[in-house]
Amino acid sequence: MNGMAPERRLMGLIFLCVFLMSHSGTPAEAAERSVLIRLRELPGSLAKTAAQDHPSFGIPSLDAVARRYPPVRIVPVAPVTNDTNRLQKALLTNSAFRWVKWVAPDSVEPERLLDELLRLDEVEAAELNRAFRLHHLPDDPLIGSQWALSRIRAFDAWEVERGKAEVLIAVIDSGIDYTHPDLAGNLYVHPGEDVNGNGVVDAADFNGVDDDHNGFIDDVRGWDFTDAPNYPSGGDYLERDNDPMDEMGHGTAVAGLIAAVADNRIGIAGLAPGCRILNLRAMNAGGYGEEDDVASAILYAVSMKAGVINMSWGDTFVTRLLDDVVRYAASQNVVLVASAGNASSDMIHYPSGFEPVISVGATTAEDYYAASFTNYGPTIDL
Ligand SMILES: [Ca+2]
Ligand SMILES: [Ca+2]
Ligand SMILES: [Ca+2]
Ligand SMILES: [Ca+2]
Structure with a gap:
């Protein structure tokens, strides 16, 4: 805790009640048969070819690999915007925007493809597209609010x-x-x-038009970033869309804790005026969220000028993609908060283990003592 900037510490305190407890770390495993690669330079036409599902990079060495391991699709991880000025500027300045997802057919071993790609000069980094797991919320819903009440001074300072x-x-x-x-x-x-400008989501807003030209059609109430074909959940998990409805209850509970906690002290009927929750679905009904999906969601949140990003999930594998994306978000003054997990080990957990992220472990009311079930180790901030 010592040495943290007061503001970051404060935000962490506020959200500490939201995270807590996961019962097990999930072994890292390949999710979709896809590989994530960071290109040294993104070809100008990639966004276009990706939208057309055209399996070509326009880069000779990459296209040679593509002929041997024909991709089903090549998709940029960063949200594609129609504002080319904004896109180009971001591409030139930040590595978070140079990641693409290479979706391989079933006949291709992703590990072999990964080996091939890592040999290329044009590829700066590459990794399998794996999945994070949601962390369980406390069984006792009062834990969060009681803890928050005891930290009333944090709200004053906030x-x-x-x-x-x-x-x-x-x-x-x-x-x-x-x-x-x-x-x-x-x-x-x-x-x-909000086509009719009434501040409410209603049928008129779903006009099938990307009214603000941000690359997302009718993203009036957030977005569903979940496309995780190797994690069948019985619900909506195959295609990204504009319906971020919760299919398991976790995100709803998290939002409830945030709103309820704010209501305890600050709120007038919920969060403070002007303070709102942006609903970004990246975890399916089974509690899995792929790297590319959470990364896209983070980049989207930044583009929407989110002040805080709340991530109650993670795992112990290292991901260069998420590292890049988290750094970019922090560089845009976004406060990132993530749960530390509770594998009861000192294995570093991500994204909570990344330097710019406020890592939150489960605590008791005596917040100097980490609860026994949380991870311990050097990256816990709170
Ligand atoms: Ca409306
Ligand atoms: Ca839009
Ligand atoms: Ca629209
Ligand atoms: Ca995905």
Whole structure:
């Protein structure tokens, strides 16, 4: 805890109640048969070819590999925007925007493809596309709010520092039940897609047009980034879409804790005025969220000017993609908070283990003592 910037520490305190407890670390495993690669330079036409599902990079060495291991698709991980100026600028300046997903057919071993790609000069980094697991919330819902009440001074300080606390809080999780009466009023409505401008999500807003030209059609109530074909969940897990409905309850519970905690002290009917929750689904009904999906969600949250990104999931494998994306988000002054997991080991857990991320372990009311079930080790901030 010592040495943390007061503001970061504060935000971590506020959200500490949200994370807690996972019962096991999941062994890292290849999820979709896809490989994530960071190119030294992204060809100008990639966004276009990816949209057309054209399996070509326009880079000779990469295309030679593509002939031997024909990709099903090549997709940029960063959200594709129609604003070419914005896209080009980002591409030139930040490695987080040079990642692409190479989807291989079933006949190709992803590990072999990975080996081939890592040999190329044009490929700066490559890794298998793996999945993170959601962390279990505490069984006792009072733990979160009681702990928060005991930290009432943190809220006081937050008000002072943040003024009216007009913060967009992106919750990257299993989605949020946006019909829930206690939550609906706290959820962000994207003005760029609120066609009739009434501040409410209604049928008129779903006009099938990307009204704000950000590359997402009708993203008025957030987005569902879940495309995880190797993690069948019985629900919506194959295609990304504009419906981030929660299919397992985890994200709804997280949003409820955030809203309820704020309500204890700050809120007038929920979060402070102007403070809203951005619903970004990246975890399916089984509690799995692929790297490319959570990475896209983080980049989207940054593009929407989120002030805080809340991540109650993780695993122990190292991911260069998420490292890049998290660094980029931090460089845009986004506060990132992630749960530390509780494999009861000192294995470093990600994304909570990345330097810019506030890592939150489960605690008891005596917050100087980490609860016995959390991870311990050098990366725990709180
Ligand atoms: Ca509307
Ligand atoms: Ca849009
Ligand atoms: Ca629209
Ligand atoms: Ca995916």
